[in-house]
Amino acid sequence: MTKLRVVVLGLSLSSSWGNGHATTFRALLRAFTARGHDVLFLERDVPWYAAHRDLTSPDFCRLELYSDLKDLDRYRDVIGNADAVIVGSYVPDGTDVGRYVQRLANGIVAFYDIDTPVTLAKMERGDYEYLSPSLIPNYDVYFSFTGGPTLDVLMERYGSPAARALYCSVDPKSYPILDREKRWDLSYLGTYSPDRQPTLERLLIEPARRAPHLRFAVAGPQYPEGTDWPENVERIDHVPPDDHPTFYAQSRYTLNVTRADMIRAGYSPSVRLFEAAACGTPIISDIWDGIETLLEPANEILLASKPEEVIDVLATWPEDQRSAMGQRARQRILAEHTAAHRAASMERDLHEAIRHRRQEQPFALAVES
Incomplete structure (x- = not known):
């Protein structure tokens, strides 16, 4: 053209x-x-x-x-x-x-x-x-x-x-699969937003409280001083884009959290969704209309609404099942969402x-x- x-x-x-x-x-x-x-x-x-x-x-x-x-x-x-x-x-x-x-x-x-x-x-x-x-x-x-x-x-x-x-x-060249030792069972990467915080509380902070033997991370700026973080939640103020692949590679799973207005509208995928999937890191996401048009639930992405659903995945899924889901999500992203x-x-x-x-x-x- x-x-x-x-x-x-x-x-x-x-x-x-x-x-x-x-x-x-x-x-x-x-x-x-x-x-x-x-x-x-x-x-x-x-x-x-x-x-x-x-x-x-x-x-x-x-x-x-x-x-x-x-x-x-x-x-x-x-x-x-x-x-x-x-x-x-x-x-x-x-x-x-x-x-x-x-x-x-x-x-x-x-x-x-x-x-x-x-x-x-x-x-x-x-x-x-x-x-x-x-x-x-x-x-x-x-x-x-x-x-x-x-x-x-x-x-x-x-x-x-x-x-x-x-x-x-996502640019797949900038978000490759890396072989890194796992530091966290579940991570989240995103700037603080008041309307995302209740979901973060429900799907990461509450699971961290209930499973003190597991490791979690929340990365991103502007979280209020004095937030009550469980001891097994590591706080990281900012992760530069060049370090995103390493962050995802060190996560067994990562969490996708969507703003309230975007949940109501549906069909509003975060850039982090594509980045994490390109890195082969399995995603646990909140639920909204249209997500099934991007990644297939239960096959390429996991959907959760309750803390116990998150804990069940983190505690019971074997490594080969976890890894296979991440690979399928990556293949879908490379085929349709680069x-x-x-x-x-x-x-x-x-x-x-x-x-x-x-x-x-x-x-x-x-x-x-």
Whole structure:
């Protein structure tokens, strides 16, 4: 296909601290540029990411920082001349950024929502932090972290011309199977979120209390001081992406926990789901609609709702059964859910939007004349 010049304005590419956006963008854009496209990533320079940058000079795209909306004007020519401009969710002043891009861009404009259920819940409350309903019809494509019925909501209720699922993914070269001694029976990797905490309590902390002979780990920043962690739960403040494969390799099982809005919407897989499966680490997950379309329950992933279900797996599953499930999950991910799959999907949808725009332009010119 024709080479595309793409500008992405996303939450972060440079820092994976406290967010899953960076690893998602890294995998996706690396695979996308490998298909021959040119990408400029524009990131708002904010102090909390500046203090934790783990990628300053990517080898797959250009990365540049801007200080505010006024400073973004330095890139008005490249935004105006791009074939496609993609604005991401949770971009600071994202609603104003979206208006700016829609006004300036001569190519197509798209929104990539890595937080779709959260975004829709915020808009329902009148919270337009990074997206407002009035912007959605003017995004040629709405790439959504969430698939299923939510895509119909975006098109039928909010007027998106084209809502397309663009799930998170994984670069299998960056997430290989490693041979490491097991440190934990069950681990969890994720930034603290109040609406995830009850599930973490139920499926990891309570099992740790009931099985003091087993070992657990919770890795990720922003957990409140004074949290009552059992003695057999190891706390790790941050695991850089380069160390994720080792973290998973040291885990007999790992836990997937989903935010409440995403459980209600369904079809909202976390990037950690794909990363852990690519590493061959068996996953125990909470339950939500659509998970069976990604990994087959009881064959490629385990679903649990009670502490005793988790403890039963940790205590009774033999090693060959555990390992076989991890291998099956990895095979499914490599066959359907790599960054290369997502990049090809995004490429098709961008080209389709460009074709649609070109088909509309002659009609618009005829009306004007």
